[in-house]
Amino acid sequence: MSQENSIGIVAPQRFCSSAPIRLKSGVTLPGFELVYETYGTLNPSRSNAVLVCHALSGNHHLAGIYAGKPDDIGWWDNLIGPGKPLDTRRFFVVGVNNLGGCYGSTGPLSINPENGKRYGADFPIVMVEDWVLAQARLADYLGIETWAAVIGGSLGGMQAIEWAMRFPDRLRHVMAIASAPKLSAQNIAFNEVARQAILSDPNFHGGHYAEYGVVPSSGLRLARMIGHITYLSDSQMGDKFGRQLHRGEYQFSYDVDFKVESYLRHQGNKFSAFFDANTYLITTKALDYFDPAFDFDGDLSTALARAKADFLIVSFTTDWRFSPARSREIVFALMKNRQRVSYTNIDCDSGHDSFLLDDPRYHAMLRAYLENIGI
């Protein structure tokens, strides 16, 4: 990845909320901590703040690098930085690791004050609504009354949409990319297979694996492999791997034959080495449960009617995890309410993961939209 126009060295910060937070599930956490990073400068009128919400495996490290770790580049570094589409010379950008995460925010890896042990499986299930509530506390702390924009891809887009419904006066723009108004049965099915992979790992120990000094890495690895297939498009996989062989000939064994197998194993191994299985389980449930229309007889328009923000909805032609039709459900629901919305369907070969890439048409669109946001 290019380091041109990088924001440079950044450092995470920590926000401690001592006020209790009541979660959608009914559980109350006595308080919580969120790790976050900021880029750029909050202007005197505090009108230039942009919140970036992360997806399933993301975190607060959006852009730049850490001191002494030049390879630890933020996951959306191609978008965020001086002169980049989300221009840190103009905007004050905030990235936050969500509640229940495994990058330092309060989550399953944290110590449960009730028993002095890691929460593990005892950490409550959190929902998109809970994340947004916690993010709002962070906004209060940072002195941000109104976000210029809340941006997210995939599950991050759901948070951006939730922001517009939950806090209509606290954001001016929503940019929801490769997102969906709720999961389909197929989406939930993939999540369930991923969860079963983790839950059936002998090292899972009912989610209290930390107490046994092990991690359910084979389950997590399998979950990631399944997920990864859904992030890519068939054509892209075909172009990238086709039927290429790892060792040039069939092995007549169950070791790696095809390059795509090697790739998936590598992705699974890499992921299971650092991600927490309980966080993965919680996050897939947050995805499954997100359904803002549910309380409105399934009518998404009614659910969105409270929103006052302008919307940019972006989909990718080859995304089959959250297909363009899912984005258009949001678009038509907003249009029915006569809300301000633009929609673009980017012709990109890389499936769901396109939202993380720097396709020039995609980035030009985000840049154009962001440049029109007054600060």
Next chain:
Amino acid sequence: MNIHRLSKLERERFDFAVIARWIPAGERVLDLGCGDGHLLRYLSETKGIQGYGVEISPQSVLECVRNGINVLQIDVEGGLSGFEDRSFDHVIISQALQAIHATERILGEMLRVADEAVVSFPNFAYRANREAVAEGHMPVSPDLPYAWYDTPNVRFFTIVDFEALCERLGIEIRGKLAFDETGRSVADDPNLNGSLAFYRLGRKSG
């Protein structure tokens, strides 16, 4: 005789002004094939309309976003599913009908989602176009600015043809205007003397 040909910008402004005559203030407007969104912006500035544009071209969608226009990147060839019945006061298709294959379908869809439709299109039977064909060439003119090999147009029709289709589809013609290349209104034999035609359409009652 004034032979002043309008510049591209003048032509655009002229077209907008003609269309705006038929759009009451404050309406909900859908513009199919909205290009860079300038018509919607014009109607928004002059009539206070609330509009959405529909475009398929990525470059045009980008221009719309730059222009601050609500734009949806949707292929209207597939119809307007997702758009609710009578959810707009007017739906406009300005010089784009000839670039759509599914002519009948889109006309029907337009009058499903809006109370009235405004359509403008180049008249292929305009005198200069006939002369070009008589000389052995496909016409190229300010209203048909493309060579045959790079034109986005896929339907080639005349004022007379269009009115016959409206009749067949049960579409009521509530207003029509034709203009020559200099922007003068044409009353006499518009199928011969009109380069650009504008129609205000509705559903036949009963």
